[in-house]
Amino acid sequence: MNKLGLLASTAAALATTVVATPAADAQAQSIVLCSQTALRTAITQANAAPGPNTLLLAPGCTYNLTAPDNPGNGLPVITSDITITGSLLGTQNVIRRQGATDFRIFEVTGPNARLTLNNLTVRDGKGDSNGGGGILAGAGTRLTLNSVEVTRNIAAATGPGGGIMNYGTLTVRNSTVSYNIATAFAGGIGSSGSANISNTTVTGNSSRDEGGGIAASGTLTLTNSRLTENGGRWQGGGLYASDLTGTVTDTLIRGNTAVANVPDGGGIATQGATTLTLERTTVFANRGLGDTGGGGISNGTASTMTLRNSSVTNNYSTSAPGGISNSGAITLQATPVVDNVPTNCSPSVIAGCAN
Structure with a gap:
């Protein structure tokens, strides 16, 4: 991703560690x-x-x-x-x-x-401007x-x-x-290296840029997790993927919001040379409040998405479509895209998605 980078001294004697045997x-x-x-x-x-x-x-x-x-x-x-x-x-x-x-709190370097x-x-x-409000982990760590x-x-x-x-x-x-909160991208987690996230809840985070919940480039494996109620001022309220190779499996993406007038992707937004696969994943009740659509998913021009045994339902956008906005390549396999408002899919035809 291009944007992706108590006690007083009198107690000092007691404030040391007690070393145990290995x-x-x-x-x-x-x-x-x-x-x-x-x-x-x-x-x-x-x-x-x-x-x-x-x-x-x-x-x-x-x-x-x-x-x-x-x-x-x-x-x-x-x-x-x-x-x-x-x-x-x-x-x-x-x-x-x-x-x-x-x-x-923590920086990890070297x-x-x-x-x-x-x-x-x-x-x-x-x-600070290097990022990581809680934890910053540098390259090679x-x-x-x-x-x-x-x-x-x-x-x-x-x-x-x-x-x-x-x-x-x-x-x-x-x-x-x-x-x-991030004043740039990635309200919850930002990663431009390798990320493996499992059995984890990412909720209530916000950014003034992309990726209210997670913003990632490089590689991402997201398994049996929940991305809920996150908000991005720009794209990808739940997950923003740019130049990423990633898989999302057995995960709930619900109630996330993208706001600005760019490709919205309230639940998920992809950009750049991204290849993203969703397996047994639910994209439900997310919102895109800009003017380009994709309340559930926005798939960028150079991006490829595959959805298997998943669902994209009950998402909303102020501009069509409410379900999936696709400018790249997308494949649906046993994945219903229904009950999105105002429509399900556009602007290009997506096999298996009917408005």
Whole structure:
């Protein structure tokens, strides 16, 4: 994609990590006491230590970050292989920005950088023009989220990726990305590398450009997930795909909105050399509020879409068609496109779609 790129020092002695013996899988583990100083110290030590390191968060702790650790980031930049695991006991751990100063929560940078987050919440970050209000992952990095909530982050100053901006390899499982905002594209998740998202809900996110929920180029695999109630000021309220090779399987795309007077695609919009396949996917009750149609799907001139065993129903656009607006190549296989308002498909003929 072209647009795609607490405690005082007197507590310092207690704010260090307690190093445990290596786990059975040879990863060093550290218990992180409940303070921002402890978390920062633990990450700094893990970055410097050889091999993978796991940081275990204090049960029920909210790590309030009141000032940046380095320009633009609340925590030390992740440059090695680090896993941060929240407690499964009681309230889920939270890592959040608190106060008036703007900074994102995590940045992952460098060829050896690997960050895995488990069982925690990342919230209230505010990124800069590099994007990633909550998390920014650079080229060549690996970012993995398991049972993580990324919520109420903002990518400011024309930055993409309100919740997450990925330029490397992103894996998201059993997670929620919600109520994030991008002043550019990708309100929830932006990716111009490789993204594999499964069993995840992306909801209530918004962007002032394309992709209210997800904006992606490169490769995308989206499986057994939900894109709901996201909004893009331009194209692709739910999903915006540009120069992407992707598959969407067993996924609900519902209640998303695209607003501006460009190819709308309230649910999905494709542009550029995109090849996108939908399998057993529901595109339902999305809206296009511009003047070019495609309340459910807008398929661009150079894009190819295949829909198998899916449905495009009850979508709305202020201009025809309400279902699928197609300027490229699209194939429907056992996929009804019905009950869209004001019409189902145009401007080119789509076999299997009748108005």
